[in-house]
Amino acid sequence: xxxxxHLCEMLYRSSFGTMLRESxxxxxxxxxVHVLSITLLVGTIAVLDLxxxxxxxxxVTVSSLARSVLPLSWSGFAVSVTSGFLLFWAEAAKLYANPxxxxxxxxxxxxxxxxxxxxTTVFRRAQEWETFQLCPWRARxxxxxxxxxxxxxIIAGRAIAYF
Amino acid sequence: xxxxxxxxxxxxxxxxHAMQTSRWGFAVVEMxxxxxxxILGGSVLIVDLRLLGVILKDESAVAIGRGVSRLLIGSLxxxxxxxxxxxxxxAGKCYYSPAFRCKMALLAAAVVFYFTLHRQALLRxxxxxxxxxxxxxxxxSLLLWLGVGVxxxxxxxx
Numbered sequence: 001x002x003x004x005x006h007l008c009e010m011l012y013r014s015s016f017g018t019m020l021r022e023s024x025x026x027x028x029x030x031x032x033v034h035v036l037s038i039t040l041l042v043g044t045i046a047v048l049d050l051x052x053x054x055x056x057x058x059x060v061t062v063s064s065l066a067r068s069v070l071p072l073s074w075s076g077f078a079v080s081v082t083s084g085f086l087l088f089w090a091e092a093a094k095l096y097a098n099p100x101x102x103x104x105x106x107x108x109x110x111x112x113x114x115x116x117x118x119x120t121t122v123f124r125r126a127q128e129w130e131t132f133q134l135c136p137w138r139a140r141x142x143x144x145x146x147x148x149x150x151x152x153x154i155i156a157g158r159a160i161a162y163f
Numbered sequence: 164x165x166x167x168x169x170x171x172x173x174x175x176x177x178x179x180h181a182m183q184t185s186r187w188g189f190a191v192v193e194m195x196x197x198x199x200x201x202i203l204g205g206s207v208l209i210v211d212l213r214l215l216g217v218i219l220k221d222e223s224a225v226a227i228g229r230g231v232s233r234l235l236i237g238s239l240x241x242x243x244x245x246x247x248x249x250x251x252x253x254a255g256k257c258y259y260s261p262a263f264r265c266k267m268a269l270l271a272a273a274v275v276f277y278f279t280l281h282r283q284a285l286l287r288x289x290x291x292x293x294x295x296x297x298x299x300x301x302x303x304s305l306l307l308w309l310g311v312g313v314x315x316x317x318x319x320x321x
Contacts, residue, residue, distance in 0.1 A: 032316040038197065039204020039312075047205045050234065057230035060222055068218035072208065154201060155194045162190055 040076030
């Protein structure tokens with residue numbers, strides 16, 4: 001058995017994993033936290049992306065909005081990852097082979113890479129371009145990619161239960 | 164027609180039939196509902212955290228409110244429409260569900276609050292000092308919307 005699959009089996013069979021999986025309330029509560037955290041994580045990122053696309057909050061500069069929004073997104077990410085990891089722990093063996101779960105992780109990685117590229121390149125010079133009517137095309141492309149990838153993460157996440 | 168009658172009619176409508184018989188229908192509609200949730204949640208957070216004076220303090224509260232209002236209302240409409248479709252799949256069961264009734268009550272309260280007292284609070288926040296009322300309004304708004312979300316989760320679990 002591949003190492004990764006073996007690790008998943010171990011998590012699944014652990015007493016903590018079993019307790020979570022068989023609990024009456026714990027799993028449901030953690031899952032609810034996970035679902036509701038998409039507002040804090042994806043919702044705030046979406047607001048920033050839509051601003052970059054010039055569709056909302058025109059009076060606010062991109063860097064000013066980013067400064068306010070990104071701490072919220074990071075908090076949302078912390079909550080999502082923590083709750084997500086616990087959910088994963090409970091169902092690890094089953095999730096290993098789940099194509100939707102794998103897709104979700106891949107999309108998550110891509111969303112992270114997209115954000116990293118944006119922040120280390122085009123966003124560095126935000127002060128230069130944010131006074132223009134239209135944000136530079138690279139910024140707009142990252143915004144569209146971000147919206148698409150995060151939507152994909154949510155969709156793949158919901159589809160996990162169907163495989 | 165009575166309220167209960169309306170629920171039954173929804174379940175028996177073409178939408179209801181489609182949702183009940185389709186293999187992927189419920190899943191797809193639920194995904195739309197979740198995407199709407201992300202956007203609605205994001206808009207609510209931005210405007211209410213501004214009212215609380217936590218973010219975007221240098222920006223006008225009214226400008227923030229106006230800047231996300233179309234997004235908020237648009238995503239709310241998406242959630243209501245997808246919500247009706249989800250409801251049509253098991254309308255009878257939802258009618259008797261305490262979680263569903265709670266959610267609808269909180270939703271009504273949140274929406275009414277948004278268009279009335281919340282709007283007033285945004286105008287008040289325009290003036291110089293951060294006062295108490297805008298912050299209370301923001302807290303009430305956040306709690307009401309959070310309540311809608313939690314009750315919504317409870318529908319499937321109780």
